Amino acid sequence: xxxxxxxxxxxxxxxxxxxxxxxxxxxxxxxxxxxxxxxxxxxxxxxxxxxxxxxxxxxxxxxxxxxxxxxxxxxxxxxxxxxxxxxxxxxxxxxxxxxxxxxxxxxxxxxxxxxxxxxxxxxxxxxxxxxxxxxxxxxxxxxxxxxxxxxxxxxxxxxxxxxxxxxxxxxxxxxxxxxxxxxxxxxxxxxxxxxxxxxxxxxxxxxxxxxxxxxxxxxxxxxxxxxxxxxxxxxxxxxxxxxxxxxxxxxxxxxx
Numbered sequence: 001x002x003x004x005x006x007x008x009x010x011x012x013x014x015x016x017x018x019x020x021x022x023x024x025x026x027x028x029x030x031x032x033x034x035x036x037x038x039x040x041x042x043x044x045x046x047x048x049x050x051x052x053x054x055x056x057x058x059x060x061x062x063x064x065x066x067x068x069x070x071x072x073x074x075x076x077x078x079x080x081x082x083x084x085x086x087x088x089x090x091x092x093x094x095x096x097x098x099x100x101x102x103x104x105x106x107x108x109x110x111x112x113x114x115x116x117x118x119x120x121x122x123x124x125x126x127x128x129x130x131x132x133x134x135x136x137x138x139x140x141x142x143x144x145x146x147x148x149x150x151x152x153x154x155x156x157x158x159x160x161x162x163x164x165x166x167x168x169x170x171x172x173x174x175x176x177x178x179x180x181x182x183x184x185x186x187x188x189x190x191x192x193x194x195x196x197x198x199x200x201x202x203x204x205x206x207x208x209x210x211x212x213x214x215x216x217x218x219x220x221x222x223x224x225x226x227x228x229x230x231x232x233x234x235x236x237x238x239x240x241x242x243x244x245x246x247x248x249x250x251x252x253x254x255x256x
Contacts, residue, residue: 015244128176
C-alpha cells in the first residue's frame, strides 16, 4: 500500500485501511510520504487499531507549537484584525528560528514508532525524503536506512517546506512531497504486482510512472475536500476516517 502525504488528511488512510482490515486483507509492504510515512510505519508495526485510536484523539496542538498555531488561527479567522498581532509574533519567531519548530512532531514519532519493530516486522517499509544539502530526492526502503536513523528519516519526510529541516549525518532533509508525494513507483520497483494507493489530493508532486502490464494499481481517492492539512480537529478527523472507510468499501466491491 502506498500512502500519500497530506497532514491531517492522513485520517483518510485510516478509514481506507479499516475497510481492508475488516475484510481480512493483509499487505506485504507499505510506503509513504510525510504523514503517509508515519501511518505506513504504524501499519508495518501491526498497530492499526492503535493508529486509529491515536488519530481519534489527535489535536493540532499536539503536533505544532504556539508559533505555527498563531499562523493557523490567522488563516482560519480569514485575517481578522485581532489575530494579526499573534500571527506577526509567530512569523518573527519562525524566521528567527530558521523554520517552524518540529520538536512536537519528533516527540510524537518517538513515542509511537519503534525502529526495531519496523525492521523485524517481515514487511517492506519505505519512504520519500528530499535532501536539501544534496539538492536531490531519496526514496528509501528500510534496508537502505542506517541503523538507528529510521525515525529521523520518518520525521524528515514530514518536514514541510518552511519547517526546520531534520539533520541526519550532518545533512539536512525535508518533506518528500517536493518530488513524490505518493511513492507508488517504489512498490513497482520492488516487484509488487498488486498495489493499493491511497491519495489525499494534497499539495505536492504526484509524478507520472509507468505501470508494467503485469502490475495492477488501484488508486483510492476521495471526491470530497478533506480540509486544511494543518488543522487536526476531532470532527474533521472523524469525517475523513468515515470518508476513507466508505471509499475503501467501494474499492473492495470493485476488486471482488
